[in-house]
Amino acid sequence: MRHHISIFITIIAAFMLMSCSANDAPDNRKISDDAPxxxxxxxxxxxxxxxxxxxxxxxxxxxxxxxxxxxxxxxxxxxxxxxxxxxxxxxxxxxxxxxxxxxxxxxxxxxxxxxxxxxxxxxxxxxxxxxxxxxxxxxxxxxxxxxxxxxxxxxxxxxxxxxxxxxxxxxxxxxxxxxxxxxxxxxxxxxxxxxxxxxxxxxxxxxxxxxxxxxxxxxxxxxxxxxxTPSDNKQTAMRRILARQADISGDYPESRQEWLQKNYPQLVRISPYIGSYYFVFNLRKTPFNDARVRRALSMAVNRQWMSEKMLGGNGANISNQPAYGVVPPSLYDGAAYRPYWANWPMEMRRTEARKLLSAAGYGPNNPLSFDIRYNSSSEHRRAAVAMATMWRDIGVDAKNLNSEASLHFDMLRRGDFALARSGWIADYAAPENFLAIHQTTSGSQNYTGYNNPAFVNALEMAVAEGNEKKRMAAMQYAEKIMMDDNIVIPLYFYISRALVxxxxxxxxxxxxxxxxxxxxxxxxxxxx
Missing domain, CATH: 3.40.190.10 (Periplasmic binding protein-like II)
Structure with a gap:
């Protein structure tokens, strides 16, 4: 695993060093004051x-x-x-x-x-x-x-x-x-x-x-x-801002954050954001209709490394916080969901993951193999590549498939995937907004196909609770049911990054x- 991670760090470094010179310098173009x-x-x-x-x-x-x-x-x-x-x-x-x-x-x-x-x-x-x-x-x-x-x-x-x-x-x-x-x-x-x-x-x-x-x-x-104006390439969007060809970009490459803060600090905006980034399993068919397989893969992901190193953060003040659940900690007064294995050393987690896969019938003679789908973005690609690299050490062969955003989410709504990039940005600041989409009443937005009556009942009881303190505890219980079923692989909680x-x-x-x-x-x- 150490060898795989070192290879991936080299790849990340290459991404971070791309186009750090004259190509990123602004030219003399200007936007007129009365333009849209x-x-x-x-x-x-x-x-x-x-x-x-x-x-x-x-x-x-x-x-x-x-x-x-x-x-x-x-x-x-x-x-x-x-x-x-x-x-x-x-x-x-x-x-x-x-x-x-x-x-x-x-x-x-x-x-x-x-x-x-x-x-x-x-x-x-x-x-x-x-x-x-x-x-x-x-x-x-x-x-x-x-x-x-x-x-x-x-x-x-x-x-x-x-x-x-x-x-x-x-x-x-x-x-x-x-x-x-x-x-x-x-x-x-x-x-x-x-x-x-x-x-x-x-x-x-x-x-x-x-x-x-x-x-x-x-x-x-x-x-x-x-x-x-759509710009699905964050590097291109960044260059347009630097060239004064646009006023606002709602994001920029995480790997360029330190460079931007050093060279263009007046442009960079960073703020807490009520959202979570995760990959969803398709529970409707093999291999992910088996909870042991889902848990094994989730355990083997080093979220700490991904949020602090892969994303190019620059210290705790601006790094994305690693996630084990889907509800941001700010909505629980800082007490986000953590599974029982979250504090285990990575080698202990990988050992347990191999045992789970073996119990599910996967091993050297029958390796687990599947595709990871993600929509066009270097950040999504890096997340998929990082997980695939980490899973090799537990005998898993995961291949990456990329598609543009509209096709990607159409496939998620149709259930035409095995594991796919997803996430949720709050419509309103409450835990149920992150939980309610994972029930059958959400229709095609319930990408995983999750259907657990215990979760639905717990969520309904939480929503009906009038006492705020008891309501938050009930929400946490509903999330625990869902996350103990490992229907998604949370990676980190969002922070908003913009160039203005x-x-x-x-x-x-x-x-x-x-x-x-x-x-x-x-x-x-x-x-x-």
């Missing part, structure tokens, strides 16, 4: 319907186009959106919202309470195939009372409801267009929306352009529009890593 804000994202949006799409790129674009009863401000805090007033009953089960006067869609049609009732019904309708049904499962009903009053009833008290309602899937959607043309409503140009921007054009894999919505109820955005031009204002670091475009603007320094 250019935001780089790691993949193109996979669609425009916020109730159907769940990938991070699509959600971020949708948040610029659609607004609900609540929304996020520049600090990642939830504030009132289309609603001007919010009240909650003493038992926490009934929430009343009052719409602002005169709110309209971008085409001038009035936004009314009925839009939110229809939106919720569309999410929960099985015919819509919305991946967000489980996310909004806490809601019992959404009822309009007149034109401007909305009553939301819950199955259990849920203090995080305002965060949940800020998700674009529960925004006001133009049902007059959906009724008229069906699914083709997203083909309108400009596309009708309820948020601060409307879509003017979309060149696939090139640029998604948003212009200001003239009917928006709030203050005019502080810029003249936004160009969301020094002349940009309104991009405020926050744990939710939410940065609404309407608050972002350039100072005159951009013209220099």
């Amino acid at each position: 804000i250019i935001r780089l994202m790691d993949a193109d949006a996979r669609g425009l319907d916020p109730q159907i799409m769940s990938d991070l790129s699509s959600v971020r674009v949708a948040m610029d186009q659609f607004e609900g009863l609540t929304r996020y401000d520049e600090n990642g805090h939830v504030i009132l959106g289309l609603a001007k007033k919010m009240q909650v009953s003493a038992d926490g089960l009934i929430w009343h919202f009052t719409l602002r006067e005169g709110v309209q869609f971008s085409d001038g049609q009035k936004i009314m309470a009925a839009h939110f009732a229809r939106g919720f019904a569309r999410i929960m309708d099985e015919k819509s195939a919305s991946p967000h049904r489980a996310l909004f499962g806490i809601i019992k009903s959404v009822e309009p009372q007149g034109a401007d009053q909305i009553v939301i009833k819950l199955y259990q008290p849920f203090p995080a409801l305002p965060q949940l309602l800020a998700h674009p899937a529960m925004a006001a959607l133009p049902f007059h267009r959906i009724d008229a043309v069906g699914d083709k409503w997203t083909q309108d140009r400009p596309m009708v929306g309820s948020g601060p921007y409307i879509l003017s054009s979309w060149q696939l894999n090139q640029k998604l352009s948003l212009v200001i919505n003239p009917q928006y109820h709030g203050s005019r955005p502080k810029n003249n529009g936004v160009d969301w 031009q020094p002349y940009i204002r309104g991009y405020e670091d926050n744990p939710a890593n939410i940065h609404p475009s309407q608050f972002i603007w350039r100072t005159k320094e951009a013209m220099k």
Whole structure:
């Protein structure tokens, strides 16, 4: 194993030394002060319907186009959106919202309470195939009372409801267009929306352009529009920022962090982030329908080395924290899940892993072999290569398969994989948001196919618990059931890394890593 790791360190070093000279130096190109804000994202949006799409790129674009009863401000805090007033009953089960006067869609049609009732019904309708049904499962009903009053009833008290309602899937959607043309409503140009921007054009894999919505109820955005531009190569995105060809990149190569902080510290943004990075097993078929095999592979992964060395971190202040569970420690007051073997020496863990594989029928005469799927990214590739290298020492032959993001996640939804890169970024800051996707009610988002009634019952009891302290303990118990089944291989908890031009204002670091475009603007320094 030591020999394998030394080989991999050499590979990592090669990655880190690539293009550290003149190719990374900025040229004299400049972005004009009145040009749209250019935001780089790691993949193109996979669609425009916020109730159907769940990938991070699509959600971020949708948040610029659609607004609900609540929304996020520049600090990642939830504030009132289309609603001007919010009240909650003493038992926490009934929430009343009052719409602002005169709110309209971008085409001038009035936004009314009925839009939110229809939106919720569309999410929960099985015919819509919305991946967000489980996310909004806490809601019992959404009822309009007149034109401007909305009553939301819950199955259990849920203090995080305002965060949940800020998700674009529960925004006001133009049902007059959906009724008229069906699914083709997203083909309108400009596309009708309820948020601060409307879509003017979309060149696939090139640029998604948003212009200001003239009917928006709030203050005019502080810029003249936004160009969301996909760049699945983090190295290329970094070079575009250094060349002043873009204003913001939502990520950069982890291996270049030390170099960037030394040479361009004014660009680097690092912040805690409520998200977890993991690989998912397909539990529907061999070999990963056997829990012994899953546990063996998870035990043999050196997470500490991967988070501290492989990712190119620079000390505890900025390194990703190793993960053994899926819920970030900040949501448990620092007490994240750890299995009984987490503190064992690596050689002891590998010895136990070999025993588990042998008991499952795998060994020198019948080696375990499978593919590791990941979407295009040098970081995902390095994670897959690192695990494959570590597993060789327990007699496992794992091969890597790469595909672009949309194809990768389509295959996950279809269950066409053995082990694949995945992860989760919080829709709202609560443990259940990380756990609920791993149950059958999540449909195609339950990538593993996990179906354990004990886990489902434990999660339901946790969600129903009104006492905050007992609720957190119940959530931890539900996660323990799931993680003891080893349905995923957690590697680390995210931190957000971004490159932001020094002349940009309104991009405020926050744990939710939410940065609404309407608050972002350039100072005159951009013209220099």
